[in-house]
Amino acid sequence: MSRPKSRAAAFQGARGAFSEEAARKLLGQGVEVLPCERFEDVFRSLKEGRAEGAVVPIENTLAGSVHENYDHLLNFELPIVAETSVRIVHNLIARKDVHFPEIKRVFSHPVALNQCLDFFSRNPQIERIPFYDTAGSVKMIVEEGLTDAGAIASSVAAEIYGGRILRKSIESDRQNFTRFFLLRRPEYARRHPVPAGAHVHWKTSLVFSTRNIPGALFRALSAFALRDLNLTKIESRPLRGRPWEYLFYLDFLGRADTPNAKNALNHLREIADILRVLGCYPRGA
Amino acid sequence: MSRPKSRAAAFQGARGAFSEEAARKLLGQGVEVLPCERFEDVFRSLKEGRAEGAVVPIENTLAGSVHENYDHLLNFELPIVAETSVRIVHNLIARKDVHFPEIKRVFSHPVALNQCLDFFSRNPQIERIPFYDTAGSVKMIVEEGLTDAGAIASSVAAEIYGGRILRKSIESDRQNFTRFFLLRRPEYARRHPVPAGAHVHWKTSLVFSTRNIPGALFRALSAFALRDLNLTKIESRPLRGRPWEYLFYLDFLGRADTPNAKNALNHLREIADILRVLGCYPRGA
Numbered sequence: 001m002s003r004p005k006s007r008a009a010a011f012q013g014a015r016g017a018f019s020e021e022a023a024r025k026l027l028g029q030g031v032e033v034l035p036c037e038r039f040e041d042v043f044r045s046l047k048e049g050r051a052e053g054a055v056v057p058i059e060n061t062l063a064g065s066v067h068e069n070y071d072h073l074l075n076f077e078l079p080i081v082a083e084t085s086v087r088i089v090h091n092l093i094a095r096k097d098v099h100f101p102e103i104k105r106v107f108s109h110p111v112a113l114n115q116c117l118d119f120f121s122r123n124p125q126i127e128r129i130p131f132y133d134t135a136g137s138v139k140m141i142v143e144e145g146l147t148d149a150g151a152i153a154s155s156v157a158a159e160i161y162g163g164r165i166l167r168k169s170i171e172s173d174r175q176n177f178t179r180f181f182l183l184r185r186p187e188y189a190r191r192h193p194v195p196a197g198a199h200v201h202w203k204t205s206l207v208f209s210t211r212n213i214p215g216a217l218f219r220a221l222s223a224f225a226l227r228d229l230n231l232t233k234i235e236s237r238p239l240r241g242r243p244w245e246y247l248f249y250l251d252f253l254g255r256a257d258t259p260n261a262k263n264a265l266n267h268l269r270e271i272a273d274i275l276r277v278l279g280c281y282p283r284g285a
Numbered sequence: 286m287s288r289p290k291s292r293a294a295a296f297q298g299a300r301g302a303f304s305e306e307a308a309r310k311l312l313g314q315g316v317e318v319l320p321c322e323r324f325e326d327v328f329r330s331l332k333e334g335r336a337e338g339a340v341v342p343i344e345n346t347l348a349g350s351v352h353e354n355y356d357h358l359l360n361f362e363l364p365i366v367a368e369t370s371v372r373i374v375h376n377l378i379a380r381k382d383v384h385f386p387e388i389k390r391v392f393s394h395p396v397a398l399n400q401c402l403d404f405f406s407r408n409p410q411i412e413r414i415p416f417y418d419t420a421g422s423v424k425m426i427v428e429e430g431l432t433d434a435g436a437i438a439s440s441v442a443a444e445i446y447g448g449r450i451l452r453k454s455i456e457s458d459r460q461n462f463t464r465f466f467l468l469r470r471p472e473y474a475r476r477h478p479v480p481a482g483a484h485v486h487w488k489t490s491l492v493f494s495t496r497n498i499p500g501a502l503f504r505a506l507s508a509f510a511l512r513d514l515n516l517t518k519i520e521s522r523p524l525r526g527r528p529w530e531y532l533f534y535l536d537f538l539g540r541a542d543t544p545n546a547k548n549a550l551n552h553l554r555e556i557a558d559i560l561r562v563l564g565c566y567p568r569g570a
Contacts, residue, residue: 038402064349109395110417117323132395132415217519218503218510225503234502235520 008034009182010042010051016135016157018086022180023055024156025084039068043076046183054078054183060088061177065235069181070207070249073278079189080205080279082182087174090116092167093138093158094150100166105129107137108152116152119170126150138163181279194282196255201283203232204256206265208272209239209247216271217248223267224252227260245273256280293319294467295327295336301420301442303371307465308340309441310369324353328361331468339363339468345373346462350520354466355492355534358563364474365490365564367467372459375401377452378423378443379435385451390414392422393437401437404455411435423448466564479567481540486568488517489541491550493557494524494532501556502533508552509537512545530558541565 009031011019023031034051036042046054056072059065073080090112094103105127106113106120113120113128120128131137137151138161150166151157158165184192196202210216217236224231233251254261256277269275294316296304308316319336321327331339341357344350358365375397379388390412391398391405398405398413405413416422422436423446435451436442443450469477481487495501502521509516518536539546541562554560 038399059349060352062351062353064344064352066347067345067349068347110415111396113417114323128417130395130415130417132398132413214513214515215510217516218506221503221506225500228499230499231502231521232523233521236516236518238517 008032008051009053009055010034010036010045011055012036012039012042014133014135014139016138016154016160017133018088018154018178019055019057019180020135021154021156022057022084022086022178023053023182025086026055026082026180026182027053039066039072043072043078043183046078046185047076049185052184052188055180056183057178058083058181059179061175062173065249067237070237073181073183074207074276077186078183079186080181080281081184081189081194082281083179083203083284084182085177085179085284088115088171088176088178089154089169090134090152090171091155091158091165092119092150092170093141093153093163094166095142095145095147096162096164098147098150098164098166102148103150103166104148106150106152107131107141109134109137112152115171115173115176118172119167135160179284182281183279189279196257201253202255202280203251203253203283204261204280205233205249205251205278207247207249207274207276207278208268209245209274210272211245217246220248220268220271223264223271226267227264229254229261229264247274253283293317293336294338294340295319295321295330296340297321297324297327299418299420299424301423301439301445302418303373303439303463304340304342304465305420306439306441307342307369307371307463308338308467310371311340311367311465311467312338324351324357328357328363328468331363331470332361334470337469337473340465341468342463343368343466344464346460347458350534352522355522358466358468359492359561362471363468364471365466365566366469366474366479367566368464368488368569369467370462370464370569373400373456373461373463374439374454375419375437375456376440376443376450377404377435377455378426378438378448379451380427380430380432381447381449383432383435383449383451387433388435388451389433391435391437392416392426394419394422397437400456400458400461403457404452420445464569467566468564474564481542486538487540487565488536488538488568489546489565490518490534490536490563492532492534492559492561492563493553494530494559495557496530502531505533505553505556508549508556511552512549514539514546514549532559538568 045051134153135157239245330336419438420442
């Protein structure tokens with residue numbers, strides 16, 4: 001008997017995607033999951049109660065911030081309650097009865113194929129074939145019974161679809177990490193507050209906008225610097241169609257409900273046109 | 286007779302990729318191009334003289350900054366001499382004798398397919414098939430003579446491979462722009478300086494690092510704020526393995542060789558551990 005879908009964590013991608021790995025890290029191995037086609041569907045599933053949590057990537061060490069998800073955070077107003085970071089490890093996976101010398105072609109998402117170019121240079125006999133997603137390529141080769149083919153995906157995908165890992169960690173760059181947020185509905189976050197003392201380190205994420213007059217950001221940051229609040233992220237994003245206005249993403253160390261942070265946020269409100277706290281959560285590993 | 290390869294502009298991707306569109310915008314429609322498999326190959330081609338210019342994406346309005354190319358900018362020390370912004374327009378392209386009602390399947394890079402989900406929702410009879418890249422999918426359907434298939438790619442790809450655009454601009458989000466840099470070898474940039482008076486607006490791009498003591502960034506930005514220099518980009522990037530150190534990407538309006546900007550850079554040097562000016566170039570449209 002499966003539990004009702006509303007207990008599930010929504011994520012974008014197929015079963016076994018790296019977002020599912022993040023969901024398991026955040027919510028435990030046994031978490032029920034709700035795979036969605038688009039990021040917008042992930043937010044909508046949580047908002048409308050088809051899921052109890054949502055796990056979304058927010059930045060990657062090679063590819064940068066996922067602006068689309070910042071937009072959804074602003075639009076859906078679903079608070080961040082936790083963060084985690086997942087190392088993107090690409091594995092060569094095949095059916096359980098297939099051995100490495102038999103592999104003639106490898107299926108995966110083109111981004112994953114491109115992140116394994118050193119492996120393909122060392123193995124020129126293997127053809128690269130683009131597929132819709134990493135985990136889905138494992139499902140396909142297993143279900144179709146392909147005996148000359150492999151797929152590149154996470155170890156979770158190998159486990160879910162009954163594949164075998166032939167080569168671990170074949171990505172060219174090991175410094176490939178994605179940071180994920182866990183979101184809840186506002187009511188849930190209010191009913192289940194994490195006690196302030198339970199974690200030493202907290203982070204608060206916020207978005208604010210300023211008009212780009214010289215020094216506007218400088219004055220905005222003074223709200224934190226004057227109170228010895230340490231930033232862990234700052235990023236500007238031009239507002240399209242408003243060439244002199246900017247949106248800023250900012251994370252600082254600390255809880256938003258301490259007197260010091262409250263003063264900083266009040267100070268920032270004097271300077272910023274828009275200010276939205278996206279969430280306050282224990283700092284991830 | 287083609288000109289020698291060393292006159293070419295290198296870019297990552299197949300002929301007709303959006304980077305080629307950027308290369309044409311930056312260097313004229315007739316520019317000779319050198320497609321490369323990886324970003325690293327693009328930088329190497331320029332460094333080693335197989336190309337005279339390199340065109341690389343640096344940030345996208347939905348997907349964020351391309352950290353990989355910032356790393357290559359730091360490692361290869363090839364100066365930025367121009368910038369441009371290209372709107373990512375996805376077109377449905379087919380062979381010239383094929384009409385829209387005949388289309389049963391559409392090939393493209395999964396990222397492009399995913400950016401056209403509204404089109405596929407409106408046309409559920411059409412199957413989506415992942416392909417290695419956008420432009421390459423046009424080449425394939427034309428060369429293979431497929432009469433029930435389309436591809437999603439740039440208009441440049443339709444032109445290069447002799448396809449016909451059946452539906453223009455089928456992307457769900459029109460606010461999809463990529464910013465590109467044009468790079469040259471340092472000698473070339475020195476021999477062909479753009480005169481200071483030729484453009485009203487200049488931008489300077491730089492990278493610097495600070496130790497993350499509270500207020501370090503605030504002090505770094507004071508170098509610009511105290512001199513009324515306007516920032517157009519600021520972005521932090523944690524240095525992996527050094528959890529308390531950060532790299533910052535910063536663009537400011539102005540030429541690096543004016544007295545005011547020189548003072549700001551000298552001031553910043555007092556505060557930053559590393560400071561590298563990546564280039565100074567006329568502001569793009």
